[in-house]
Amino acid sequence: MASSPDTPSAPGSSGTTGATAPRPAGGPVLQDSVTAAISQAFFEELAATGYAKLSLEAVARRAGAGKAAIYRRWPAKQEMALALISDVVARTPEPLDSGAVREDLLAFLAETAEVLRHPLASKIIPDLLAEARRTPELGEALLGAVREPRRSRAGRILDRAVERGELPADLDHGIALDLLAGPLYWHIAVVNGTAEPGYLERLADMLLAALRG
The missing domain is CATH 1.10.357.10 (Tetracycline Repressor, domain 2)
Structure with missing residues (x-):
């Protein structure tokens, strides 16, 4: 049975980064629009609260996505932070x-x-x-x-x-x-x-x- 794509609970804001999270073999289809919304939300939340207080729940809420959408892309906060920051640097x-x-x-x-x-x-x-x-x-x-x-x-x-x-x-x-x-x-x-x-x-x-x- 095919995996279902991400379905954010609300439209995400327009992302300013082009980050693309890796898709595990056989894993769910990862919508670029959701990844962009999460990326934008991450940087906004990071600026607002700082890294120590940043939570994946808050990022998901800001992105209008479910927390599961984050875990489909990154296993934890540090991995998400490094991937998104590295993407900005790479560009x-x-x-x-x-x-x-x-x-x-x-x-x-x-x-x-x-x-x-x-x-x-x-x-x-x-x-x-x-x-x-x-x-x-x-x-x-x-x-x-x-x-x-x-x-x-x-x-x-x-x-x-x-x-x-x-x-x-x-x-x-x-x-x-x-x-x-x-x-x-x-x-x-x-x-x-x-x-x-x-x-x-x-x-x-x-x-x-x-x-x-």
Whole structure:
């Protein structure tokens, strides 16, 4: 007998992510619209309550779906969180390759600032960083799902600049990657700065000067 598809109890909100949960062999048909509604509800609930207090029941209610619809896709909260967050990271555009390191840095900073200013991300990111310190297992998983892919993308900007001779061949990539992310996060997430275009231009110039030594 064929398995029945998901049937949400109410129309879900339009999802902002394209997450697709894996379907076990012989398992139920997973409707993309339900997955999108759950994904949107998860991020809204995460921003509203934080990871520690987030419940699958609350996500299901917000999505207008049954709790069983979540368990058809992910076995537990951490797996759902990592899958949906990883999907967002995976869909981040590749860094600009303009042929000039300053333009690439400026585009990277603008994209990062847009993420940090997003009304959901601005609440979610600090909470996840704090939770990662309290829950080592989650922290390790987030390193692989979020930090490493983003650092790898940023690293490609540096690699290309070194190949073109715009940055020194002995560049310390670890410190350079910390330098790319740290000042902007501090400015937006900690001191609540605006990071207007003029600020990003000045920051790009100072970063470039520091990277060149």
